[in-house]
Amino acid sequence: MTHANPTQAYPDASRCSHASAPQPSVPMPPGPHADCDGGDCDVLVIGGGPAGTTAATLLARKGWRVTLLEKDKHPRFHIGESLLPMAMPILQRLGALEKVAAVGTFKQGADFPRDDGGEGYNSFDFARAYEVKYPHAYQVPRAEFDQVLFEHARENGVDAREQIKVEHVEFSDSGQPVVHACDADACKSGGEHVFRPRYLVDASGRDALLGGKFKIKRKNRKHQSAAVFSHFSGVKRREGTDAGNVSIYRYAHGWIWLIPLPDDVMSVGAVCSPAHMKTRRGDSEGFLMRTLATVPEIQARMQGSERVGPVHATGNYAYECTRMCGPNWVLVGDAYTFVDPMFSSGVFLGMHGAEKAAEMIDCVLREPARERELQRALVNHFNVGLDEFKWFIYRFTSPTMKHLFANPRNYLQIEQAVIAMLAGDVFDSAGVRKRLRIFRVLYTLTAIGMLPKALGHWWRRRRANRAGFDDDAAQSVSQAGSQAGSQASSQASSQ
């Protein structure tokens, strides 16, 4: 996707004409009909994951009355454990960085195998990034991370409620959102709540509540993949300061992650092409272990390890909504789009989009006439950064990218710009973006030099994407092998 004005800066709250006035200790009066379940609320946020809690907390800190609804009860399992450095300043602005550090593993960088067939790897340390903004991040058990952010939202004045599921949303003739929600399993017995906020934030993740309502959610045709993953103990970590690295390996049908979590837990997952997923016979655990066994370095690191969690499988998960916002509503995080977790960008993109959406909403609630202008700027800003990730993701398993990542060179600080991208610095740095353009030229020239291999890969990928999935399982998460504790290494070697 290209955008008309990629360098256009998002006009944040500092450019909202009322923003220079002192923050009111009592918020602006609510709209004429704002009513959230009997109380006033300016903003209703659907979904208590990282995107929803970020938007809710920031808006509450600006003085708005915010209600946040989460259908589950924290702590609950979620995938998405490797954070990017650029999420750290957002956590700082939320006031939650220290709490997150307390539940995470220190992450200094990401590593990718060398091209020599051995066990060597190249570590891309965030401290070497171009114009380094934040030198490290954390790997987090999402159950704890999400709980920390949810409770933090509450501490910041958000009316944060769990086990309340939004069932449907409608808009009144004047465009005001009307949100119908139920206590867990209690709708039939009268547990219905009705909310009429002035603004609605959909952060419902892959449920994509408004995406479904407006029929604007589309499967990503350029990139289709599925994933199988679990938690293991006893997996060998990198040495020294690399011990917290996320390790990324390619294999014939996709790529594999190893994410070190606290308490000797390693999150291990395989992302597959549709064609490979179709070869799955029997249970997900066998499929995962067979796939891991195709990479000798992974087998070596997992020797003697033990599975300590259920095996989860997700169907085709890449999608996007054709709109990000409309009158009195905005989509943030996975409720808007999800591409692929290859560069661990999901949580950061969700939190960044939520922060920018909160700035937009803060302005719009003060100056409703500017809504369209501010929404346009938000969409442009967000999609430009998202496209940087997409460009790398679509090409990551190609022989050309494999070659470039296995043989990094820092000509013109291009390697540093790639590290900045890996850190999530894709939105605001003209220097990074300029160097990433040069990287694209380098990629094309390298691909021409490796033409037969590059064409072969392009053809296989095209065929795999066309094959698609039998079921459009964008939402589905299945679990298998719910009893943890099988011997991973013996499975890996026996299959």
Ligand SMILES: Cc1cc2nc3c(=O)[nH]c(=O)nc-3n(C[C@H](O)[C@H](O)[C@H](O)COP(=O)(O)OP(=O)(O)OC[C@H]3O[C@@H](n4cnc5c(N)ncnc54)[C@H](O)[C@@H]3O)c2cc1C
């Ligand atoms: C295989 C895989 C691996 C990944 N690995 C990484 C990684 O390493 N790093 C990374 O950054 N990202 C990763 N991601 C992406 C990451 O999981 C998401 O991008 C991230 O969780 C998005 O946050 P969110 O707040 O938008 O949505 P979520 O975290 O999904 O939160 C949405 C919340 O909304 C709630 N909800 C849904 N519907 C309703 C409703 N009707 N009413 C009330 N509440 C509702 C849900 O219960 C949920 O708590 C991965 C994704 C996959 C599929």
